[in-house]
Amino acid sequence: MNRTSQKTLFVSDLDGTLLRSDGTLSEHSRSSLAELVSAGVHFTVASARTWSEITPLLKGVPLRLPVIAVNGAFLTDFATGRPLRVNHLAADLAGTIYEEILEADLRPFICGFDGQSDKLYYRDLVNEEMRWFHGILMIHSRHRLCHANDLREILSQQVVSFAVMGPQEKIDRLAGRLAAEYPGRLENFHFQNPYTPGHWWLTIHDAAACKSKALRELADLYDFRMENIVVFGDQLNDLRMFRTAGRAVAVANAEPALKSHADEIIGPNEEDAVVNYIRSRTCQCR
Helix, strand or coil: CCHHHHCCEEEECHHHHHCCCCCCCCHHHHHHHHHHHHCCCEEEEECCCCHHHHHHHCCCCCCCCCEEEHHHCEEECCCCCCEEEECCCCHHHHHHHHHHHHHCCCCEEEEEECCCCEEEEECCCCCHHHHHHHHHHHHHCHHHEEECCCHHHHHHCEEEEEEEEECHHHHHHHHHHHHHHCCCCEEEEEEECCCCCCCEEEEEEECCCCHHHHHHHHHHHHCCCHHHEEEEECCHHHHHHHHHCCEEEECCCCCHHHHCCCCEECCCHHHCHHHHHHHHCCCCCC
């Protein structure tokens, strides 16, 4: 048996789980993770964020394993940003979804992959929710952000996901329609932005773009056994990952529906609960 298959792999969600409520990694968690990983503990993250958003958050943590990004659409080498797997929407489906978004009187951000890197395209910032997101990206990920005069031209790339945001009623209606019209073809997440209460989002991916599937791909690539994988999360987009891994751990601030599927509930994200849990279950850095 390969040596890694006998060891535990820890995989954590970021927002609301490993990160504090302000979206940052505490210095305690950063230094502890750096120490743990340097000592040989197997750790990585699974996030709705892109690789370019993940890397600055984990600055100083010498991850050796790929990260699961954009809710499983990408499995990406942490050091270089090179995608090992890209799960994108079929071109015809992407075009249809785009028209559905316009029909719902909403406008998307489109995550596209041109074969080298992922970019986030937009045209019109039609509401407060989109303007907030655009402002955050201008501060933290300006290089990813691209204005396009015609988003239909972007559909010729590999479309990885759509991010749609706006009033709850419109987002609810679009989410319901997509679920009814395209069963089994999409992996969608419908939620209230934890950083801006009252802002509703819908992210739309191919059915293959799922944290649980990316977790299996990672396990296969590095010969980890699923029963030896411990995952951490707080939102329903972590649910399938909880069902797939050998042990599922929810933070105290997690959604109640996710907690009901957890094997264990630990402290809140504000108290470095994930890192403290990992440290308590490994001996390398004691």
